[in-house]
Amino acid sequence: MQIDKISARLRLRNNWEAIDLGFSLARQWFLRLWLLWLVPATIVTALSLSLIDSVLLALVVAWWLQPLYERPLLHFLSRALFGEYPSVRRELRHYWQLVKPQLLVTILWRRFHPGRSFVEPVALLEGLKGKARSQRLSVLGLGTSGTAIWFGLLCWLFGRTLDGSQITLLYMLLPEELNLWFMENIASRLLSWQQGEDLHWLAALVWLTSTSLVAPFFIAGGFALYLSRRTRLEGWDIELAFRRMANRQQKRAANGGKAGAALALTLCLCGALLAPPAPASEYSKTPDLQADKTLAEEIAAQPEFGELETREVWRPIEKEKPKAERNWFEKLRGFFEWLEKVLPALGLFLKVVIVLLLVALIVWLIIRFTSWLDWLNLPGKGKRRKQTPPSSLFGLELGRESLPDDVAASALKLLENDHIREAISLLFRAALSHMVHHSELPISDSSTEGECLRLAERHRPASELGYFRRLTDTWLLLAYAHQPPSAEHTRELCQNWAQHYRDERSAESGSVS
Amino acid sequence: MIDTLRHYETPEGIELKLPLAGPAVRASAWLIDILIRSAIYLIAWWILSFLGKVGRGGFLLMAFLLEWFYPVVFEAIRGATPGKKVMGLLVCQDNGTPLSWSASLLRNLLRVVDFLPFFYGFGLLSTLLNRDFKRLGDLAAGTVVVYAPDKNSEKPLPEQKPLPPPYPLDLTEQQAITNFAERSSSFSDARARELASLLAPMTQAPAEKATNTLHGYAQWLRKGG
Structure with a gap:
């Protein structure tokens, strides 16, 4: 081992940083590490699936033998780190030699050590056995084995996350029509491990994919942890x-x-x-201080080091504050005393303000509420309030001044001059005017003929109503359908008008004039 | 040289080294946060269940806020959620400045995407693939998760009379000697001697005394003559 050929930076790292370095290593050589894991794993899985009838058992065997696929990765990493990159083919050719040392214990009880990627280098790279190995591990594992175990569990979780991700992604990418089929035929069967189906190939594929993706990181992370521990204990970084x-x-x-x-x-x-x-x-050579200083000034004067800038700004001349001699407690007490004096007056003031606000609110509410009533135009309530009678309805003038004194006579005269339309119009207008001004029906200026009739139905006696209805019908036919009534009918309307409206009208007109 | 540092040079020409944090330690921090949130949910459920329907509504509101804004607020204010704090992590912008509110909001609301398709499947793949261990939310917000700097990193040196080195040392050399002195107690004596003897041309001392000479240099470098 030549430390100066190492391709990772040696420095003191905490355990997690060391694992992160392992992740960087794994990413650096990911393709080779992945292939190194995948080739033996695929062979073993395929063999066990074809030899063993029970899918579950076959996959358990493939899973159990994981250390077999992991060891070449460790060997590769230990070489690659020092600048030697053995090819995948060469590693596979020497596969048996790489896997052989302490094989049995590795796949029996050491298999279940979650932090095995940290423990393995001692057996595989240092070749220690038995007591020497456990002593070495107790030194190396001081303050590190806990992290190594937790890291192993995390990697296992990462693998299961990727398992779930593959299945879920498959489900998400299927057309919606197949969702139910997928749930019934794939998801539920995968979860319940049904045997003797083609599905075990899918399960094996999913497991192989996710575990092969995680394995390089798991092994490299453990290896980097081992490396960092040795760097700390043996001062590799210092040696370098x-x-x-x-x-x-x-x-x-x-x-x-x-x-x-x-x-x-x-x-x-x-x-x-x-x-x-x-x-x-x-x-200890006496420094020439003056020369150094001028040199430093020369360098500092270069444009790279910025420039001096003079700015003038105005600032208030602050008055000297009288020194507060009382301590904070005195101040606080003074504040409370002041508060005590001020509070009653403040309270009274606030009370008045609140009462005023309340009164204003009530007044506002009354105004607001009554205007709403008006707006709602409720039939029963409109009577209660005096409404200004409309001056015109659907284009007809309703003012008393616009009507002749004897409406019926004027209408008859118009009829004789063959002005049927004007005659009917006059009658209807006068009737409406009468209802508005005399009977004080709550007719608003937006009412239609039909609404007037309905109001009359509610408020006027039956005799008058019958007449008004006939008049309205006649007017509607004439005005909108251009069907003039017969002269007979018009004459009859003119003659009967006075019966219903004249008496009051004349009495009123007397009072007016 | 493979390392997990992210280098950033400020406009003033200062090189910052951000020690990036990978998926394993971040997953641990996330699990701790999940535990904390679950504890809060349990307690809140127990208290709010006395309030009937109102309590249930309140619980749902609280769950919504906690699930979405727990990391946003903690990371924007303190730079780390409690879980990250426990694991010694810190979230910062790509250039090492503290996390802004908008970046915190962006990186944490995008957890939805990282969470797909199954418990951070995309997030895991992204952190494994990316050189800076960024998940998708980090990529979008321009943030990185780093190890929080160790506040009291200066360790005591072995007692020795300060001794000036025979010639000026550059920064890495000074660091190496100080480092050696700080960590001497964790080396075996033989290993310490072996290391010290590498500098024989400099110390000009016999192997037994070389260690002490180096300790003297370290004292001199830290405290002066």
């Missing part, structure tokens, strides 16, 4: 650094000549004898 230092020293000596070295040696010896330390090395 010291060798480099010695090389540099040799070059120095060759350059400087032997005389200088001898002088340095004598001076050094003198220094060791005389106390206080006499000038012994280049360190």
